[in-house]
Amino acid sequence: MVVLCIASELADLHCTAGSKGSDCTMGWEVERIHKSRGANDTNSITTRTSVVPKILHQIWLTWDDEAIPERWRGAPESCKRLHPDYEYHLWSTEDAEQLIATRYPWFLPTYQAYPHFIQRVDAFKYFVLYEFGGIFLDLDVWCIKNLDFLRFDNFTAPKTEPIGVSNDVLAAQPKDPFLHRLVHSLTTWNQWFLIKYTTVMFGTGPMFMTVQYALHSPKSGLAILPQEIYSGRGPQAAFVHLQGNSWHSKDANVVMWADKHKHHILVSVLLLIFSSLGARLFMALCTSGCGSFSHLMKPILSSNSKVNSSSRGIKIEHS
DSSP: OHHHHHHHHHHHHHHHHHOSSOOOSTTOOHIIIIITTTTTOOTGGGGSOOOSOSEEEEEOOOSSOOOOOGGGTHHHHHHHHHOTTSEEEEEOHHHHHHHHHHHOGGGHHHHHHOSSHHHHHHHHHHHHHHHHOEEEEOTTEEEOSOOGGGTTSSEEEEBOSSSSBOSSEEEEOTTOHHHHHHHHHTTTTOOOOSSHHHHHHHHTSHHHHHHHHHHOSOOTTEEEEOHHHHSSOSTTOOEEEOSOOTTOOHHHHHHHHHHHTHHHHHHHHHHHHHHHHHHHHHHHHHHHHHHHHHHHHHHHHTSOOEEEETTTTEEEEOO
């Protein structure tokens, strides 16, 4: 039943991606909140009550104090430049662990046990927004518009392709109920999902957040950023996404290649299945029914016919 519920919710969210003017958004209030107002509309902002504090959060967690890559260094400055009246926090490895240890000590064993460092990054995003509220941005997200329009809904996340929501841009009020669900579900979902890519995606990442949304009720106060604002293309765009995916390894490339070629893979798998079934059926018939085949062929084999092969001088006789 839970699986069917999640599948239904994800199908509705997927519908949003291809919809023009229709609202199949699994409760994310796209039309009311962002499509009708958009990132360029500053007039309606002044008439609404903000719930998200003016705080920008970014995170740089590493095993060995590695510096932020040069290609990303302009992105944080672009966001700070557009928000001079916001507090800005760049959370380090030590800062993050200290916050978890002092405010959420029950989670510290799980946090420290994550096998992949990116899982700590994902988990900390939810905790820091739950604790302080504000707007979280990955370090590879370049701001090209002021983000005050994100401050008027309890929780906002961007629609992503091919399905679900992403967690590289998030806005939330402190102690938001949906964030409460996220931070208290992380321990349960700290599981091994066969390979690194799926373990990260479903354990702490975007698919974890998407599934939790599907299970969450009520959904009022949650909003989604449509692609025209999130994707970095067109006049409504508020962000440009630099080259990211720094945590991806070879298994992620395999997954992405499989998604790109999924139709060919499906046909190949079906052919393989049917070929295997056909071979197994033939072997089963041969094992249990060879007598029947011999019986059917006996009139032909006992016809005393003669076949001559003059080209080789060979004469084959059937008696």
